[in-house]
Amino acid sequence: MADSGLRARELLARFRQGERLALARTISVVENREPGYRDLLAALYPQTGHARRVGITGPPGSGKSTLVDRLARAYATKGDRVGIVAVDPTSPFTGGALLGDRVRMTDLSDLAGVFIRSMATRGAAGGLAAATRDVTLVLEAFGFDVLLIETVGVGQIEIEVMNICDSVALMFVPESGDGVQTLKAGLIEIAHIYLVNKADRPGADQLASELDQVLAERRGQGQWDYPVITTEAVNRKGIERVAGELIRHYDFLRSGGSLVRVRRKQAAADLENALRDRVQTYLLTDVLPPTVIEQYAQKIAGGTHDPFSAAEEIWRAFLTRAGEIRKQEQSR
Secondary structure, rough: HHHHHHHHHHHHHHOOOOHHHHHHHHHHHHHHHOOOOHHEEEEEEEOOOOEEEEEEEEOOOOHHHHHHHHHHHHHHOOOOEEEEEEEEOOOOOOOOOOOOOHOOOOOHHHOOEEEEEEOOOOOOOOOOOHHHHHHHHHHOOOOOOEEEEEEEOOOOOOHHHHHHHEEOOOEEEEHHOOOHHHHHHOOOHHHOOEEOOOOOOOOHHHHHHHHHHHHHHHOOOOOOOOOEOEEEEOOOEEEHHHHHHHHHHHHHHHHHHHHHHHHHHHHHHHHHHHHHHHHHHHHHHHOOOOHHHHHHHHHHHOOOOOOHHHHHHHHHHHHHHHHHHHHHHHHO
């Protein structure tokens, strides 16, 4: 344990000196939930809260990776340090990220002030890896000015991106079909900027018009105008406007006092995430031996139990045991 603590302090010292290898190692410690990762996050948390957090979401094939590449270049050219978190699907064989975004952004990683990290979803809902939030905090503590978080693109369940980002850009392509019907699923509520990418294709103007109609009511409910922008990310068309609108939205939040509320909501999500992680780790790792899971798995597979009643039995047994321990401690 002493050696582990010493290594963590050495890693933290190198991290604070701006060593990129230490940044990469810290992210690995956090992402893989290695011993001491909570202490690292606690030490780094006071250095967070200053970056512009931008989420890029939308259906697969809409051009999110290309847009992130172009945005990162635009911000880096202006002198911003840019951290990118690209959440890739999990390999069914290794459990790791397929790293498609890292491959597509190889040239971008050579730019000074730009750092890219691909992460596996590992089965996490909402299109975000379970540790994405914590990795975002690490990047922010390192001093990046802009954080671009590209979700895996699973569509309608990517609501969790709201709890990490200040601004969200939602991408469509003309082939998305009926934009009005697509937005009825609830995605409209998570975004602040709407993009119709691959705008050189037929149907782009029609989709942009539909989006404008859908957003008319929402625009009347507040001061933000929810812009709809047509882009051709591959050809670098519309990128400067997207970058500018994202900055304008951040300034809008800051000037109106909304950023304080957004960050308070993010802090609440950070706490809930930490609690959920702590309880899950404690229950599945520190309390329950692997044999318990295996025993119940056999019962479920055999048809005598279902996952929900099994979880309830395990939970009640845990509460009973916890109560017995508490009584023993009180009687001492």
